[in-house]
Amino acid sequence: MLNNIANFANYWWFRYLMVTELYVVEKWERVTIHAIFMILFCVFWYFNYSVLLSLTGNLFKYTPIGNILPAVPQTAGIKVT
Amino acid sequence: MGNVDDDGATFQQSYAKCSNGTTKASTPISNGHIPNQHLAESCRDEQQQPQQQKVPQDEQEEELQQLLLNKQLKFSAPAYTEIRTRSGGLNFKGVSESSYHPAKQAEANGYVSQTGSSCDKFKPSRADGVLSAEQEHYQKTSFEDVPLYTACLTYLGFYLLMILGYINQLLFVPKVATEKGREGYVALYDAFESFYSRYVYRRVRDCWNRPICSVPGDELVLKDRVTDDYGWSFRFTGTETRCLNLGSYNYLGFAAATGPCADDSENRARQDGLAYCSPRSELGNTQLHIDLERLTARYCGVEDAIVFGMGFATNALNLPSLLGPDCLVVSDEKNHASIILGLRLSGATTRVFKHNSMRDLERVLRNGICYGNPKKGGKPWNKIMILVEGIFSMEGSIVRLPEIIALKKKYKAYLYLDEAHSIGSMGPTGRGVVEYFGADPKDVDILMGTFTKSFGSAGGYIAGSKKLIDFLRTNSHAHCYAGSISPPIVQQIYTSMSIIMGEDNTDTGRQKVQQLARNTRYFRRRLAQMGVITYGHEDSPVVPMLVYLFSKIGAVIRTLTTRHIAVVGAGFPATPIMEGRIRFCLSAAHTKEQLDYALDVIDDVSENLGLKYSRKPRDPHPIEY
Numbered sequence: 001m002l003n004n005i006a007n008f009a010n011y012w013w014f015r016y017l018m019v020t021e022l023y024v025v026e027k028w029e030r031v032t033i034h035a036i037f038m039i040l041f042c043v044f045w046y047f048n049y050s051v052l053l054s055l056t057g058n059l060f061k062y063t064p065i066g067n068i069l070p071a072v073p074q075t076a077g078i079k080v081t
Numbered sequence: 082m083g084n085v086d087d088d089g090a091t092f093q094q095s096y097a098k099c100s101n102g103t104t105k106a107s108t109p110i111s112n113g114h115i116p117n118q119h120l121a122e123s124c125r126d127e128q129q130q131p132q133q134q135k136v137p138q139d140e141q142e143e144e145l146q147q148l149l150l151n152k153q154l155k156f157s158a159p160a161y162t163e164i165r166t167r168s169g170g171l172n173f174k175g176v177s178e179s180s181y182h183p184a185k186q187a188e189a190n191g192y193v194s195q196t197g198s199s200c201d202k203f204k205p206s207r208a209d210g211v212l213s214a215e216q217e218h219y220q221k222t223s224f225e226d227v228p229l230y231t232a233c234l235t236y237l238g239f240y241l242l243m244i245l246g247y248i249n250q251l252l253f254v255p256k257v258a259t260e261k262g263r264e265g266y267v268a269l270y271d272a273f274e275s276f277y278s279r280y281v282y283r284r285v286r287d288c289w290n291r292p293i294c295s296v297p298g299d300e301l302v303l304k305d306r307v308t309d310d311y312g313w314s315f316r317f318t319g320t321e322t323r324c325l326n327l328g329s330y331n332y333l334g335f336a337a338a339t340g341p342c343a344d345d346s347e348n349r350a351r352q353d354g355l356a357y358c359s360p361r362s363e364l365g366n367t368q369l370h371i372d373l374e375r376l377t378a379r380y381c382g383v384e385d386a387i388v389f390g391m392g393f394a395t396n397a398l399n400l401p402s403l404l405g406p407d408c409l410v411v412s413d414e415k416n417h418a419s420i421i422l423g424l425r426l427s428g429a430t431t432r433v434f435k436h437n438s439m440r441d442l443e444r445v446l447r448n449g450i451c452y453g454n455p456k457k458g459g460k461p462w463n464k465i466m467i468l469v470e471g472i473f474s475m476e477g478s479i480v481r482l483p484e485i486i487a488l489k490k491k492y493k494a495y496l497y498l499d500e501a502h503s504i505g506s507m508g509p510t511g512r513g514v515v516e517y518f519g520a521d522p523k524d525v526d527i528l529m530g531t532f533t534k535s536f537g538s539a540g541g542y543i544a545g546s547k548k549l550i551d552f553l554r555t556n557s558h559a560h561c562y563a564g565s566i567s568p569p570i571v572q573q574i575y576t577s578m579s580i581i582m583g584e585d586n587t588d589t590g591r592q593k594v595q596q597l598a599r600n601t602r603y604f605r606r607r608l609a610q611m612g613v614i615t616y617g618h619e620d621s622p623v624v625p626m627l628v629y630l631f632s633k634i635g636a637v638i639r640t641l642t643t644r645h646i647a648v649v650g651a652g653f654p655a656t657p658i659m660e661g662r663i664r665f666c667l668s669a670a671h672t673k674e675q676l677d678y679a680l681d682v683i684d685d686v687s688e689n690l691g692l693k694y695s696r697k698p699r700d701p702h703p704i705e706y
Contacts, residue, residue: 011689015690015691017632018630018632018633018636018690018691019234019238019630019691020234020237020238020241021238021239021241021242021630021631021632022241022632023632023635023636024242024284024285024631024632024635025242025245025284026311029245029248029249032245032248033241033245
């Protein structure tokens with residue numbers, strides 16, 4: 001079972017390296033490119049989160065649920081009965 | 082069937098060299114194999130000192146055994162690593178894998194029993210002689226489009242490699258020789274060229290320029306090498322790998338160290354030496370050359386022929402003598418570098434037409450005639466020449482000769498046909514594309530070809546009318562200034578050509594040509610059934626298999642080497658960026674078992690590497706040989 005999963009992961013990792021040409025490059029270059037890929041991904045994620053989300057919210061008159069709920073001071077806590 | 086005349090087993094000769102010394106010479110030929118030189122040397126040493134045998138024979142033998150063992154242990158790891166597979170191991174669909182394996186065939190003289198080639202009837206295609214030339218071309222030729230995602234990935238990967246290359250160049254000093262004391266000089270080497278070969282090509286450099294150490298027959302022996310610094314430098318491991326040869330242009334299997342061709346050449350070398358040390362217009366012309374020219378003329382079915390010592394130079398040096406600055410040349414876009422060089426040397430105006438597109442050719446021709454020579458204010462051109470190849474070596478396609486001849490007659494242009502790959506390998510009796518299409522050789526004004534490929538020798542020829550050849554004899558640089566062809570080389574051409582023509586009173590030549598045609602059809606159809614994209618005409622023995630990505634070229638070549646198959650890859654400078662490919666060259670020396678083995682391995686590799694790009698419907702029936 002585990003072996004199968006490992007095989008599957010290994011195989012597709014190999015295929016991924018193959019299509020991105022990372023199969024032929026040196027180790028440090030591979031790491032660098034992966035780091036760049038990760039940074040790009042994070043930047044995109046942050047951009048989507050901070051800019052695109054509010055933009056689309058304004059565009060479609062959609063307000064996040066957090067803005068509707070009555071604001072509770074941090075120190076007060078919510079009373080549950 | 083391909084080795085009808087050279088049954089004498091090339092490999093037996095090369096591997097059993099020192100069987101008189103010890104029996105240990107029959108080590109299995111594999112990645113951990115010890116080459117013969119060591120054994121031969123030790124054998125020779127043994128033979129040289131029979132008197133002063135202070136060391137007992139046993140001890141010496143033991144030493145040799147230890148040497149063998151050490152080497153085997155040291156180099157038992159293959160030079161290339163296996164690829165990852167889906168199932169974690171290899172599983173062949175067919176059973177034929179067990180029946181043939183290059184490494185296991187060493188003891189069986191390197192040749193397998195010819196069980197698969199009992200049927201000798203040539204099976205024509207359904208399109209043969211039924212459809213018009215144009216329809217037949219479209220039915221038989223395939224240039225499948227690349228899937229969009231592969232195209233995107235290929236470009237992306239290429240840019241990635243380039244970026245990494247620039248980073249590399251920025252950060253490190255390349256491990257190459259540098260000139261010193263050259264301050265103030267301009268750079269001698271082209272910057273992009275050296276960048277490309279250092280930082281992109283270098284990563285898969287182990288797949289090219291591989292040294293071999295045997296005759297390139299149906300099998301060859303690769304010299305193993307490994308790199309410790311990612312392709313900057315190589316070191317030889319001292320081992321050899323015996324591989325099935327799918328890369329040499331040995332179309333008819335005449336490249337052999339035994340058989341009538343080799344014997345005749347050897348005798349000729351003993352009789353006439355190796356060189357005449359003079360051009361043919363001075364003291365280098367012999368009856369042998371004249372005979373060869375007559376035979377070539379007869380072979381091509383034209384009046385006369387002239388032979389040269391180098392195939393590339395035949396194009397590059399004869400085109401300038403035929404063309405001048407006021408000529409128009411209409412050249413196919415996939416023409417060989419030798420033609421392009423010849424055209425540049427000639428100074429003629431060159432217009433390129435789309436590969437094998439008759440409509441584009443006609444457009445270019447018509448424009449050329451209508452508008453005339455713009456450098457001379459629209460005056461007519463001195464001559465107009467159409468330049469095409471018989472088989473395009475990178476595309477595997479065949480020229481549309483009947484249509485080109487029709488166009489040439491219509492527009493009164495000359496036709497120069499380069500049959501480098503097609504001579505010997507096409508047509509029912511191996512006379513090239515002219516015979517394949519049933520055209521009249523006199524309709525082609527200049528027939529050019531090489532002896533390097535099908536004839537297993539070296540050199541090139543130009544055949545045509547007596548007038549043309551006489552003109553070339555007085556004007557061609559390759560005739561007047563180059564040394565005449567070496568006698569054993571002429572003899573090899575002469576003998577192989579006579580065999581193809583059936584002048585040795587056997588049908589060996591005919592059988593070879595037919596074997597090649599059947600091998601080609603079978604191999605191409607099996608590849609199409611697998612679902613890989615191949616380019617070109619179904620009768621062309623050059624089979625490019627598209628892999629697109631740069632890393633996949635490397636992976637395929639490396640993996641096939643571990644499976645004992647030697648192939649050639651072609652990447653960016655030779656092809657467009659988009660179209661990296663593996664090129665198989667078939668030979669009449671291959672048997673069905675060898676092809677089956679190769680196809681099973683290719684099937685497995687293309688499954689595991691994801692090369693099955695084709696979206697065409699696949700033939701569900703098994704392919705008949």
